[in-house]
Amino acid sequence: MGKRVLLVEDEPNIIEAISFLLSRDGFTVHTHEDGGTAFDKIAATPPDMVILDVMLPGRSGFDILRDVRQDARTADLPVLMLTARGQANDRDLALRLGANHFLTKPFSNAEVRQHVREILA
Amino acid sequence: MDRGLRQADLAARVGISASYLNLIEHGRRRIGGALLARLAQELEADPAALSRGAERGTVDRIRAAATEATVSVDLDRAEDLAARYPDWAALIAQQAQRIGTLQDQLRTLSDRMGHDPELAASLHEVVSSVTSIRSTASILTGEEPLDRDWLDRFHGNINVEARRLVQSVEQMTALLGVTNGGDPMVQSPRETVDAALRARDFHLAELEQGQALDLDLPTPQANALFAAFCDTYRQDAAALPLDRFLPQAIAADFDPGRLSQLAAPDRLMRRLASLPSGPEVPPLGLVICDGAGAILHHKPVPGFDLPDFGAACSLWPHYTALSQPGRPVACDVLRPTLPDVRFRATAIAVEIAPASLSHPPVLRATMLVRRDPVPSGIAPLAVGPGCRICPSPDCAARREPSGL
Numbered sequence: 426m427g428k429r430v431l432l433v434e435d436e437p438n439i440i441e442a443i444s445f446l447l448s449r450d451g452f453t454v455h456t457h458e459d460g461g462t463a464f465d466k467i468a469a470t471p472p473d474m475v476i477l478d479v480m481l482p483g484r485s486g487f488d489i490l491r492d493v494r495q496d497a498r499t500a501d502l503p504v505l506m507l508t509a510r511g512q513a514n515d516r517d518l519a520l521r522l523g524a525n526h527f528l529t530k531p532f533s534n535a536e537v538r539q540h541v542r543e544i545l546a
Numbered sequence: 547m548d549r550g551l552r553q554a555d556l557a558a559r560v561g562i563s564a565s566y567l568n569l570i571e572h573g574r575r576r577i578g579g580a581l582l583a584r585l586a587q588e589l590e591a592d593p594a595a596l597s598r599g600a601e602r603g604t605v606d607r608i609r610a611a612a613t614e615a616t617v618s619v620d621l622d623r624a625e626d627l628a629a630r631y632p633d634w635a636a637l638i639a640q641q642a643q644r645i646g647t648l649q650d651q652l653r654t655l656s657d658r659m660g661h662d663p664e665l666a667a668s669l670h671e672v673v674s675s676v677t678s679i680r681s682t683a684s685i686l687t688g689e690e691p692l693d694r695d696w697l698d699r700f701h702g703n704i705n706v707e708a709r710r711l712v713q714s715v716e717q718m719t720a721l722l723g724v725t726n727g728g729d730p731m732v733q734s735p736r737e738t739v740d741a742a743l744r745a746r747d748f749h750l751a752e753l754e755q756g757q758a759l760d761l762d763l764p765t766p767q768a769n770a771l772f773a774a775f776c777d778t779y780r781q782d783a784a785a786l787p788l789d790r791f792l793p794q795a796i797a798a799d800f801d802p803g804r805l806s807q808l809a810a811p812d813r814l815m816r817r818l819a820s821l822p823s824g825p826e827v828p829p830l831g832l833v834i835c836d837g838a839g840a841i842l843h844h845k846p847v848p849g850f851d852l853p854d855f856g857a858a859c860s861l862w863p864h865y866t867a868l869s870q871p872g873r874p875v876a877c878d879v880l881r882p883t884l885p886d887v888r889f890r891a892t893a894i895a896v897e898i899a900p901a902s903l904s905h906p907p908v909l910r911a912t913m914l915v916r917r918d919p920v921p922s923g924i925a926p927l928a929v930g931p932g933c934r935i936c937p938s939p940d941c942a943a944r945r946e947p948s949g950l
Contacts, residue, residue, distance in 0.1 A: 436674050438681075441700075442682050442685060442700075509669070509674060532677065533681075
């Protein structure tokens, strides 16, 4: 069983594409679509890394990241953030909140695979 | 007019529309040849004197352009330039006006892209669809073969996302008001109304003369907003008729404080901002906002602008006025991007609907802005355009990093 990646994203076809790619690379991919309950899921069963979208229903990815970094169970969990806005403010905020990497949509599959491999190497 | 002629009648006599005559009166169109001769005949005026009036408008506009420019020019030569090279002076004035319009449009669009929640949601939809399509197409065209089930699945996903993308783009196009051959930057009803008012320099001569004014704007919402604006304008004009109010305003140097006995402060400021532009009337801007700070009306003045979609500098006086209804706020203002230009801002918030047991009072703030007033001697307030594009580094009111 490969290293576990939790994808927190609400766009079904993005979920399917990324899950397919990372599964094919040997990772075990779990998905979660609701921002309101995402941190509970992360804290209950911490994965090896999280791919976290910013624009989520219920709660923003930034708030979830903040909780992840403040909780002792998940403080060191690697996080790759995804956003559709791509503005300098969002990038700075993600990195300030402790994201390991930041990708702007529309990203390439190669970028996602490369960052996941680097983080879980 | 001095001869007792209404603008519409004069226009009909010389064979042009009232709106075109309005543009000529405000120096936005140059006249010559047969039209100049007909106008001079109807007005029993010297054609040369009428031309000088048109040149006055051009001189004012090229001077305004020079003060905004980054190169230094001799402002005293503006009249000489207009007299010796009227065509080139008119071109400079036209180009400066076009630049100002484009800057306003760019600023408006930037504000909308950053703060209009509908546009932000629409953009998010577009980007999400593009991301799905890109990622899925990359899998389909990759080197690793796919079984039939995955092929069908991913083809279906692209089809779904492509349809969604079309809808998202159509929605965004509608929000941006883009049409084939139409004006791409006129979007909301309020912006439509403001654009129509800008074309008339915010002075509605027809209403001043008791005539009807129906511009037949593109949408019913814009027409309704314009009708409401005209109702207020008529009431203001009836309370402060132009033939009496203009001399009073000139005598008081356009200071609303010195005219306070004539009308309520918000009416006074609206009336001052509606005066016809000319050599005796300084540039006067006007901002009206509701209790949430949403801009309801905006007449810009060169160098003093504000975003139409939120994110304005919280130090602007009309926001201060909202926090103290009924108490006027007056101060000199400096912009960080124009440190050599001073503005005088006067603002007040009034109740347009009183409080009741079931809701608070409904407030509306009005702010009059004058460029280059006589210095008051009081230290000016530094006010930015909005945090995203303001260079002031240590402002206590800053709420987000500057993009500069």
